[in-house]
Amino acid sequence: MINMTNFSDRELLHYITCDDADEMADLFAEARQVRQRHYEKDVYFRGLVEFTNYCQNDCLYCGLRRSNTAIGRYRLNREEILDCCRVGDSLGFKTFVLQGGEDPFYTDDMLESIVRAIRVEFPDHAITLSIGERTQESYRRLFSAGANRYLLRHETANEAHYKKMHPPSMSLANRKACLFALKKMGYQTGAGFMTGSPFQTPQCLLEDLRFLQELQPEMVGIGPFIPQSDTPFASYPQGSLNLTLRMVALTRLLLPNSLIPATTALGTIDPQGRELGLMAGANVVMPNLSPQEKRKLYALYDNKICTGDEAAECIRCMRLRITSFGFVPNMGRGDYRK
Numbered sequence: 001m002i003n004m005t006n007f008s009d010r011e012l013l014h015y016i017t018c019d020d021a022d023e024m025a026d027l028f029a030e031a032r033q034v035r036q037r038h039y040e041k042d043v044y045f046r047g048l049v050e051f052t053n054y055c056q057n058d059c060l061y062c063g064l065r066r067s068n069t070a071i072g073r074y075r076l077n078r079e080e081i082l083d084c085c086r087v088g089d090s091l092g093f094k095t096f097v098l099q100g101g102e103d104p105f106y107t108d109d110m111l112e113s114i115v116r117a118i119r120v121e122f123p124d125h126a127i128t129l130s131i132g133e134r135t136q137e138s139y140r141r142l143f144s145a146g147a148n149r150y151l152l153r154h155e156t157a158n159e160a161h162y163k164k165m166h167p168p169s170m171s172l173a174n175r176k177a178c179l180f181a182l183k184k185m186g187y188q189t190g191a192g193f194m195t196g197s198p199f200q201t202p203q204c205l206l207e208d209l210r211f212l213q214e215l216q217p218e219m220v221g222i223g224p225f226i227p228q229s230d231t232p233f234a235s236y237p238q239g240s241l242n243l244t245l246r247m248v249a250l251t252r253l254l255l256p257n258s259l260i261p262a263t264t265a266l267g268t269i270d271p272q273g274r275e276l277g278l279m280a281g282a283n284v285v286m287p288n289l290s291p292q293e294k295r296k297l298y299a300l301y302d303n304k305i306c307t308g309d310e311a312a313e314c315i316r317c318m319r320l321r322i323t324s325f326g327f328v329p330n331m332g333r334g335d336y337r338k
């Protein structure tokens, strides 16, 4: 039995770097038990709407970075976003996740009107935003308009590492400040990071875990780094499945009540990656509700899966796979449980 309440730095580093199959199996089993204690065997479905692939930032690992001229850009208007939500609702989703690059085209007024329209039409659904760093005033307005949750991965909590992955215009301090502000405002807040990103060390991952403990986010997204061919990091190797699974499990043990997605990136590096993520303590999946013809353009990294199927088909497939691993698909809101 792993003593999960008070991991020392040394113990955490041991698990971060551990490649012993038996020890890993014990770690994952423990994480599954903890997840089951808080959320039973449920796996929550979130409907993802990727509504803009424009971004003003230039993160070195991301295919949406503004310097990438090789991708076609798109934006969805309010009606198109609402249509995606309507499709999601008809399929049973109770959470919509509106995700995009940092795109100043969408002013606070526009976003407020989009969130309000979704809130009016779907009063009982959870609205999650994932649209990057904005002003506190902007976050406040969107919360008042009806948004409930906000995802903003910190990507790495190590200052020197952050600088190697981002342009000088971006700062880890601001990212962290945004996360604390979101939480204080009442959003269910999601942080998260990549595993195996260029220049990452075990110490960086330890700092990620310690930062999560400090922030106490309700959601944590963890996915492997996957190179995108039109970025400066195109030739770096991708993050490993096992390291990602270990970080999912450790996060589950340190933040027992958190909602942790089995990410699409995990499913991209291994055909059973998402299911293995659930076996290591994750409890959320995010099928794509974006218009089919736009999905390939949301090219955060290469070879992204699930860009071709209809949303309904995608959900059918995911349900079957989840059930075959002994978990229970749950289309409810799946709010954070204290």
Ligand code: SF4
Binding pocket: 055, 056, 057, 058, 059, 062, 063, 064, 065, 066, 100, 101, 102, 132
């Ligand atoms: S990671 Fe986010 S902020 Fe950075 S370039 Fe990609 S979409 Fe923009």
